[in-house]
Amino acid sequence: MNQISSFHENELDRLLALSNLGIDYYEPKQGLNYLTELAAKICGTEISLVNLIDSFTQWSVSSYGMDISQMPREESVCQYTIHTSSNEGLEVKDLRNDERFKNMFYVKGSPNLRYYMGVPLTSPEGYNLGALCVMDSNLMHLTDDVKEVLRLIARQIVDRLRLNNLVADLKNKLKESELNQKKLAHDIRGPIGGILGLSDLILEEDELTTHQEILEYTEMIKQSSLSLLDLSKDILSKEFDGNSNRNRDLREGETNLVKLKETILKLLAPQIKVKQIDFDVQLNPENQLESFSKLYVLQILGNLLSNSIKFTKAGGTITVLMNLKRNELDLILELSVEDNGIGMTSSKIHEILEAGTSTHEGTRGEQGFGLGLNLVKQLVNQRNGTLGIDSKLGVGTKFTIEMKVN
Structure with missing residues (x-):
């Protein structure tokens, strides 16, 4: 090597x-x-x-x-x-x-x-x-x-x-434990419901009315099942409804689209100002206040945007689109970063996606270490996400990312 x-x-x-x-x-x-x-x-x-x-x-x-x-x-x-x-x-x-x-x-x-x-x-x-x-x-x-x-x-x-x-990390694991508790509560409702149904069938049978012992046991099963159902309702009522992530205070390790926009504007303000970039961040308003894990999100978005700023000429434009959607129990973050910079060849795109990348100077001579996009690819892979690149020399580049942020 x-x-x-x-x-x-x-x-x-x-x-x-x-x-x-x-x-x-x-x-x-x-x-x-x-x-x-x-x-x-x-x-x-x-x-x-x-x-x-x-x-x-x-x-x-x-x-x-x-x-x-x-x-x-x-x-x-x-x-x-x-x-x-x-x-x-x-x-x-x-x-x-x-x-x-x-x-x-x-x-x-x-x-x-x-x-x-x-x-x-x-x-x-x-x-x-x-x-x-x-x-x-x-x-x-x-x-x-x-x-x-x-x-x-x-x-x-x-x-x-x-x-x-x-x-x-411990706080996040505690939250995960609470979510598992919710799942457990849902899982036990099915079998308990079956027990209750069986108990009702036995109680409704006339020929069993003379069997006092069977009736007593059946009643015990029913009462026990009812108490377990009540317990599961208590568990589910503790902030585990479908909207529990929305419109509440953010916990450590969490962000939402509004907070994420605010953070990247702060992080990149000096770079944007130096190159006088027309910088626009747009959010899908539907889930913009729903919280999600910010693990790797800032590193991924920060490196993508720093790369776009680096290869966009002074006075150029960069547009960021952010959307959060639900897919059953998963939260999916969709990111799009589009610039009108110098663009890339198809071979360069292949190099980034398949073989890592090398360093190039930016439009103002900014030095690079050739690893920002390679790091993005690695981090997206760690979140089982996808990275797409659409670019044309002299026109610009568009990065798209989709990844779970549970």
Whole structure:
């Protein structure tokens, strides 16, 4: 395997590990702000950030001393930190003297950063999901002991992210247990109804009236069955009716179409503004308030839209259609992302759907790592969904996705 293929395979595994954390980059991350501030205080720096890095974007999920939520991956310093050969991290003594960073907006303008020290946020499986970094507008010197403490804080941050994910998973399993309880209640109604019917037939037989013992047993069966039916009614009445997912407060790990639209507009606002994209999100109003699992949804939609923005010229248009429909007990999410960008050849579409993809520069020279669409394909497959691509060079591209979001 050549070096580029090896990098792409490892990078895809890293992106999948990040996606499996199920993080909503705009939701509060419990326990992170304290650790982020602690890192800055221990190092004596003005700024500290917890950054998670996907295929297109660096997401600052916790910050101290700097109000920032995201930046393009290719403009970040932490993109180099996650690819350091050891867990020692990356130290840049003076960003002004480093060819990679001297022309970046955060060096040439406010906050006029000079010093950077970052350590990777490494998962138990060995994937660097992002970085904890400290920065300052002055030249700094950190001792080896301080750097070691910074690495310890980074491990605590990873543990906290995993813990938050486990808690959300437990809540989802509890909800699943409640749904199974509903199914159980329905399942026992049939046999119990049969017992009641049999009991009625026996009670209606005149020749059995002299058999007092049989009558007593039959009456006991009937009363027991009635009590079980009452129990099943109690179970079913506890928020398990067909509309229980509609017009209620969203639980952890859930979203709805209205909330999803609001989230992606926040996530992509900087990219849309830079390229002056005409961005339109349309919802099917029928089920727009019904809740569903957001596992992988933000990662899938975010990567699709970042790709469309990347390959759409300034002033171009991107249209997103979202629909949620029911198929018996399943909730099906339908997504459509259409742009009037540069388009793709049929061979490129085949490469994405069958063999993975390679990197290309965007319409403004944006760097890519060739894995955003490959990641989308992998995540859609994990939800047993389908990904369709319709594209024409010079005209644009339309992505369609259909997947279960139970």
